[in-house]
Amino acid sequence: MRQLALSDEILLSVDKPTRYTGGEFNSRMDAQEAFDTFCTTFAMCFPDVYEIGMSNLGIQIIYDLFNRRPGTFCDRVFSPWTDLDPLMRQHHIPLFGLESQRPVKDFDFLGISLGYEMCYTNILQVLDLSDIPFHAEDRTWEHPIVIGGGSCTYNPEPIAPFFDLFYIGEGETQYWPLMDLYEQCREEGLSRREFLKKAGNLPGMYAPQFYTPVYHEDGTLADFVAEEGMPARIRKEIVHDVSDTFYPEAPIVPTMRVTQDRVVLEIMRGCIRGCRFCQAGMIYRPVRERSVEFLKDKAVKMLKNTGNEEITLSSLSSSDYRHLKELIEYLIDTFHGKGGVNISLPSLRIDAFSLDVMSRVQDIKKSSLTFAPEAGTQRLRDVINKGITEEDILEGSGLAFEGGWNRVKLYFMLGLPTETEEDMRGIAELSERIAERYYEIPKEKRAGKVQITASSSFFIPKPFTPFQWARMFPREEYLARARVVNQHMKEMKNKKSLSYQWHDADTTILEGVFARGDRRIAAVIEEAYRRGCFYDAWTETFHFDVWMQCFADCGLDPDFYIMRERPEDELFPWDFIDIGVNKRFLLREWHNAREGRVTPNCRAKCQGCGAACFGEGVCVEGSR
Amino acid sequence: MKVRVKFGKDGSARFAGHLDVMRYFQKALRRAEVPMVYTHGFSPHPVMSFAQPLGLGLSSEGEYFDLEVSESLTTPEEVARLQAQMAEGFSVTDWRLLPEKSQPAMAVIAAADYAVSIREGHEKPAGIFRDLPGAIARFRAQEKCLVTRETKKNTIETDLLPLIYEMRPDEADPETVFLRVSAGSVDNVRPEVVMEAFWRFAGCEPAPFDFAVRRLELYARAEDGRFVTLADMGVPVTEPLSDAPTEGEA
Missing domain, CATH: 3.30.70 (Alpha-Beta Plaits)
Structure with missing residues (x-):
């Protein structure tokens, strides 16, 4: 049995001690020997608490891919919760890998998954507790190579000083070559800087310390200068054949309940829809479907090897996967009589087919329908290119109500470009019409009252979307908009069947700054961490006032990053990244948005966005 | 038929709480392909009940749960196939067939x-x-x-x-x-x-x-x-058993 890094006393003093003990089924039972004997060790970190991190698919894929490499050991690291953090400092216990229980500092690599901007201070907590210097240039071979991956690397600048490398794109392709290079450089006795220069020349790799941003007097970016020998532009990496690549067959089975307590099967990558607010829809282009044979095989193996009874078929728009019916029917048949399998299908369009599937794999009484109209009126839905109409929603809910459902969830955004009061009121009116549709059903055929829950978040413009030029609004304005919706909800005839919730505006502001921030923001993040900010994604540990004070003390104005509508010719901090989709296309879409012009999806008509440069997926469908 | 499974907790497994241990064994039993009997309805779950929760941090070699199954291999075979599905610190040590009308372990x-x-x-x-x-x-x-x-x-x-x-x-x-x-x-x-x-x-x-x-x-x-002992209230299974009617009988 492994020696644990934390004593019984500490483990019994903190909430949910299995967050820190490792040893889960399908984890590496040889972890401690592997750590001591293998040549390359990688600590894969998700900078949030265990139950969130273990629910992340990217972590599972990368973990599996590393541990398949001969002579390589990959461990997992998560953020200690706020109860353990002070105990580790008090007892001088360094942060450790869950499986080996060895200090993070003794690994060759520390990989940090960057899934959302609000985890940025947690990165510093991980470095701090691991006793690794915050700044890349202060590190030596004594310290692991700190590499970031995940969706926030599409604008890595606000956290650039804290990383030796960023991996931009899909992890499956370049990690093995990176490790080969690392082993070779160590063997040849190269300096850390020499290694990083070579690594920064691998496809998809960005070594920020060799790049210098230059600013205009007004604070906008004037130039982004690469040191000699470093690539000026970095193209994201993609997996070319998604049906012949790494995918875990025996994922780790957490002993404690995690957020996603189920097997996750990614059925395709990318999305054909082209919603103008959606970053994932742009950065993961082109759409690539996995073959149904690949998915059947992985699904059965994963369910068998984990003992899970639930599987999520994951993608950005599951209804667009062309073999969905075949896959679902195969799963239902295979597990029939063996306790069954519960299939959850996020991002599914509600129609006759999906309702039939849902009625077979879920409990109607317990499940609710989910629609994401995103905006309250058709005009605004055209602006954001959300290809769902009021008719679709009413028809889908009508079918569902007749099938026995009586709960509907609706997701909206407030603060979208061109939004007017009519659009805000439209949220209440659409909710009302869905309720009215329910009460058209004869009383004796209805399952009691209908419950319609509308919730709205505040829109945050993200890099590499047509809205990357858009402005945001002050927190008071956001709250005022939410109040307009709330007030109008109360004026509806069926107000008793409607409820409305809105997200916090403070985190919106900060997330907005991080999303489109530049390298100067790093100083604010560091200062906020030093003043005690971490776990900013959790309301109870988020201190907006401290953050605002840090901006002021660092001489930076958050409004510069969020309140300006950016000129069309402005150079952005993330422009050195090439995602295939080009800025010309994004700008054209920004114009189309403001004129309310809808753009057809990739399968209906190619728009020449630039992603065809990868020569894959939907871009070449039919031409092979 | 109802069987009683004996198990132990050591090392890191000591920190798994009672509810987690229950979910853990449900998954382990599915992995081992033990033919469990499920409740009916939309979210079928195995018919199982645990004897006595163990305090967090305690080790044990005397934990039990009862389980409804439709078939059983011999005791050593069942112990072996469950043991193969254990995470670190968990061990399965016995598998006993309970009399037709027996009270649940916890009672x-x-x-x-x-x-x-x-x-x-x-x-x-x-x-x-x-x-x-x-x-x-x-x-x-x-x-x-x-x-x-x-x-x-x-x-x-x-x-x-x-x-x-x-x-x-x-x-x-x-x-x-x-x-x-x-x-x-x-x-x-x-x-x-x-x-x-x-x-x-x-x-x-x-x-x-x-x-x-x-x-x-x-x-x-x-x-x-x-x-x-709770184990001695049942008997070891020496021949494979099945609840399904055998040929000719039905």
Whole structure:
């Protein structure tokens, strides 16, 4: 049995001690020997608490891919919760890998998954507790190579000083070559800087310390200068054949309940829809479907090897996967009589087919329908290119109500470009019409009252979307908009069947700054961490006032990053990244948005966005 | 048919709480392809019930759950296929067929055995360990040993002594205390409570985490008053069994 890094006393003093003990089924039972004997060790970190991190698919894929490499050991690291953090400092216990229980500092690599901007201070907590210097240039071979991956690397600048490398794109392709290079450089006795220069020349790799941003007097970016020998532009990496690549067959089975307590099967990558607010829809282009044979095989193996009874078929728009019916029917048949399998299908369009599937794999009484109209009126839905109409929603809910459902969830955004009061009121009116549709059903055929829950978040413009030029609004304005919706909800005839919730505006502001921030923001993040900010994604540990004070003390104005509508010719901090989709296309879409012009999806008509440069997926469908 | 599975928890598994252990075994049983009987309805779940929750941090070699299955291999085969699905620290040690009409494990528990030692790095009070058998004898010779327990509504006072069935230095390790105490839904005695009372009686103040506790066994009381282990209420499976009607019979 492994020696644990934390004593019984500490483990019994903190909430949910299995967050820190490792040893889960399908984890590496040889972890401690592997750590001591293998040549390359990688600590894969998700900078949030265990139950969130273990629910992340990217972590599972990368973990599996590393541990398949001969002579390589990959461990997992998560953020200690706020109860353990002070105990580790008090007892001088360094942060450790869950499986080996060895200090993070003794690994060759520390990989940090960057899934959302609000985890940025947690990165510093991980470095701090691991006793690794915050700044890349202060590190030596004594310290692991700190590499970031995940969706926030599409604008890595606000956290650039804290990383030796960023991996931009899909992890499956370049990690093995990176490790080969690392082993070779160590063997040849190269300096850390020499290694990083070579690594920064691998496809998809960005070594920020060799790049210098230059600013205009007004604070906008004037130039982004690469040191000699470093690539000026970095193209994201993609997996070319998604049906012949790494995918875990025996994922780790957490002993404690995690957020996603189920097997996750990614059925395709990318999305054909082209919603103008959606970053994932742009950065993961082109759409690539996995073959149904690949998915059947992985699904059965994963369910068998984990003992899970639930599987999520994951993608950005599951209804667009062309073999969905075949896959679902195969799963239902295979597990029939063996306790069954519960299939959850996020991002599914509600129609006759999906309702039939849902009625077979879920409990109607317990499940609710989910629609994401995103905006309250058709005009605004055209602006954001959300290809769902009021008719679709009413028809889908009508079918569902007749099938026995009586709960509907609706997701909206407030603060979208061109939004007017009519659009805000439209949220209440659409909710009302869905309720009215329910009460058209004869009383004796209805399952009691209908419950319609509308919730709205505040829109945050993200890099590499047509809205990357858009402005945001002050927190008071956001709250005022939410109040307009709330007030109008109360004026509806069926107000008793409607409820409305809105997200916090403070985190919106900060997330907005991080999303489109530049390298100067790093100083604010560091200062906020030093003043005690971490776990900013959790309301109870988020201190907006401290953050605002840090901006002021660092001489930076958050409004510069969020309140300006950016000129069309402005150079952005993330422009050195090439995602295939080009800025010309994004700008054209920004114009189309403001004129309310809808753009057809990739399968209906190619728009020449630039992603065809990868020569894959939907871009070449039919031409092979 | 109903079977009773015996298992143990050591090392990191000691920190898995009761609900987590239940979910853990559901998954392990599915991985092992044990033919469980499921409840009907939209979210079918296996028919299983656990004997007695174990406190967080305790190790054990005497945990049990009952399970409804439609078929059973022999005891060694079932133990082996479940053991192959265990995470670190969990072990499956027995598989017994229960009589047709048997009460669930949790309803019959009457006593439990524990081994209590001083946790590594904690002080062993000389006053007690100079003569452990004598100290135990004096503790048990008191007229009464009242302990109080707070519930939501009021404070309950219990005399521990009649609920301690055995208390002595362990044969294998003379610095470990072996305890057999009352357990179950009425008069459940936590071993830590006995040890704390013992310490205080001997004039020592126990510190937090002083005691490392291991549960050794769980018992029911037979008709003649003797304690029988939960395992012994069932029999080992020596030939594969099936609930499905065999050919010709149907």
